[in-house]
Amino acid sequence: MGLTQLEMAGALYVTPQAVSKWERGESLPDISLVPQLAQLFDVSISTLWEESLTETPNSSLQLLNELPHSFVSDQLIKNVLSELDAVTDIKEIVIRFDFFLLLTETQKEKIVSAVLGIPGSDHLVEEFYYYLSSKQKELVVVELLRTERYLALELLIPMMTKTVRTKALELTLANHYFDFLEELLPFLNQSQKQLIIDCAQQGGIGFSQLENFVTFFTESQRHQLVLLEEDLDGCK
Template sequence: MFDMAKVGKNIMQLRKRQGITQMGLADRLGISYQAVSNWERGETMPDISKLPQIADIFSVSIDEILDEGKGTQLLKNMLDHTTKDYLQHNEVSLEEISEIAPLLRAEQVDEVVENVKDKFEISDFMSIAPFVSEETIDKIAMQFFYKEGFNALVTMAPFISEEMMDECAKRTFDKEGFNALVTMAPFISEETMDECAKRTFDKEGFNALVTMVPFISEETIDECAKITFEKEGLNALVTMARFISEETIDECAKRAFEKEGAKALVSIAPFVSEEVMDECARKAFLL
């Protein structure tokens, strides 16, 4: 990363050497004097588009402004619109790219990354991910998904679009099943998690959802609970009872009581509301 304090000091020294005020420099660059002041205090960096103008005003090279950081040569080629040629003939590290990335627009970072993305591991991209467009991140993610699988994307997950995450999740689910989504579940949409949960429920039953419950909607859990109750009875809900809404538990408990009496509630009692338990107790007493 460029040392903003050093860059700011260089600009200040060059400005003073030529007897130009902060306001004068700002006017010539078409910006506010506060922007120049922020540069010189090392709080911000000049936009890449301003560097050639600053160099021209002070009659110096961009190197003298940026203090020959690792990414300076790459930055100069970008300004000269010779990026592709430079990248074809020179090895560029992600350290160099990450150094200049804060100065660039997303599409400019994309141009560099597009030319070097096949040379690095997925973990290496974290240093530049905040500066790359979502579209490019998604392309890189899909590339590594095919090479290394869904869990390889975990370090990049916060930067990948929800659409891409869902697509990879569905493909992984089709091949490996619901539990293969555990690591990435926090980044998958609830809609997709519900879809996979319902398909898993249809094939493997209610208890197969237990490891993924925190990421499944209450509506889906309740829907599966009601179907399970109809097919297997109240006892089949015990393992998942703490994840089922009280409303659904109470509804199933009442129906079980009507059919089988108080004994049907024994296993599920800790999860039934006090109100329903009292109601069933009164009815049992009257009987």
């Protein structure tokens, strides 16, 4: 485009040194700069990724994958949703979620709902999760718990914020999703683990369901579990 490093840095509100490092391959632009880079060079977001499509888009989904920085119309989203609704096997489509950077929050929610409705889509959840707002991430986790899609949830655990992880734990305990609790435990902090102890003391979860995981708790929490076991034995 005939821009100097200084001019490019000014257009992106970064330092010339950062642009120089990009050119030398010493670092990469932050992902939040991708839409601005695409707009600056008048190219599609996908061309800034290593992979590219050489064929002319033959579907709305492929068109969306190749769309430049311009506004995504609601009609295009409707076409994409129709195509996704017709998919019966996730292997039938190729979908990259960098286009989420172009979507409104409402458009993201519609695409996410459609993708989750496709059989075999659990492994895709971690690919679009990054692009969602905090509230949307929480809603996705709630829906996955409601439908007991533990494979997708396991992939998301390391990516969950403290708030979302706490919400996932509360739902797990309230609805007795104990199959998921085993996967969640290693990622919980002390206060979150205390929620499990409190639930056990209130009779919401049995000691037998926790005895194999006592090593995950603090010494104080293990002591509480021991007292709980003794109380149960006394009742017997």
